[in-house]
Amino acid sequence: MSFSGRVKEELARMCPRARHCRLAELAAVTGMCGEWREEETGSLSFSVHSENIAVVRKCFTLIEKTFNIGNEIAVRTAVRRNLQKDSSAYYLYASGECLRAVRHADVQAVCCKRAYLRGAFLSSGSMSDPGKSYHFEIVCNTLEKAQYLQQLMQDFGLEARIVRRKKNIIVYLKEGDRIVDALNVMDAPVALMELENVRILKDMRNNVNRKVNCETANINKTVSAAVKQRDDIEYIRDMVGLSGLPDGLRDVALTRLAYPDASLKELGGLLENPIGKSGVNHRLRKLSEMADKLRDSKEVQYDQETSNN
Known part of the structure; x- marks a missing residue:
């Protein structure tokens, strides 16, 4: 599994205790890889689709711990095979009037901002292998979402940048220490320690190379x-x-x-x-x-x- 995949697995296992943080993380997931719909009955529904089953599992867990499934909300999941890409896509459908709490989640508290960033990265983020390069990004389909994420990250001192890539808008970090801080913000301590170990080894190797080059030059x-x-x-x-x-x-x-x-x-x-x-x-x-x-x-x-x- 790639480093990015291990980070997502760790984030998928982490579930906030506070209801308002679960709502914030659900808001991020539905905003990044979901679609909202007003039903003919007047109730609200959303569907989430992802090629990463961890995203759908996490979304289900958050709904299960936040709402009364069966009485207040209905949830369905499915797997569809894409024969052209030879890959599977995972879907989750949820409906219920109480879902308005997700759509209008208040992301103001520090803990809720952490939860939102965690949900955003889990849904549409990726990281490069730190042994090769330092790169952290979250893909957004609108400039408005990208700017909102950028502002949340700046609230934690993360100087994220925005760039357009084809039809998408990318919020990204390139510095290793900033990516370490991002993992800390999202509550991924295992991935953080792995990244720090790689950084230490790379710094030691670079120092040795510099000394050898200096001695060779002398x-x-x-x-x-x-x-x-x-x-x-x-x-x-x-x-x-x-x-x-x-x-x-x-x-x-x-x-x-x-x-x-x-x-x-x-x-x-x-x-x-x-x-x-x-x-x-x-x-x-x-x-x-x-x-x-x-x-x-x-x-x-x-x-x-x-x-x-």
Whole structure:
């Protein structure tokens, strides 16, 4: 089962104790995947249809715990097979005058807002696998419903966004910490802990990768610098020789040629008269400047010979 499916299974098992919260969650379910109808007898009815049987089960449970089934309200359920899509659709039909309490549910209290968001996600929401990406969305068929959901989520500090996708309006979250907060709001502690564990593992992996990349970059930088130092020293040796260099520069030059992989600190300890890292760096910079001047003079000489010819 997908992560989104496990979240819905957990939400489907959670039933509010308070009647007003059950009405709020029923209002969300009927608003997202239901249809209301005024019967010829004057009573009210609604039908809920979903490809997720957990939605229909949850709707039945909420009705059963809120109303007196058989006396005040009639409920029927059915399963219809869609041969073209090779999938099943589950239907629930309920009728009764008392259902007006669902249609006009007061979603003002914090607990009722939580229940409404839970019902909305259960009915038409989905989440991506947190191991791959962070994405939470609820599909609405009207902009009005999307804006209402967005406002409810903002009441909990969830900065949800709205985007149009074909004929539907999507209310979504992309940040991992916001999705954790959304699961907390909807009372899905098991899914919340699973998501947090995935986030911790991903953060650890990312930190390790950053450290490895940083160390690799430093190693590459050190190796590149050592190669250039050796090239500069070899150029000086081939052009004018190393014997005429001051003792300190000659000592560093010969030691670098003998130990091309040594760090500056190691190089300083290998000299006849050991010095620190900054001293080694200073002498190598002097050698580099000397090599650059020799190259420049060589180019000037070459340009003069070319112009004379």
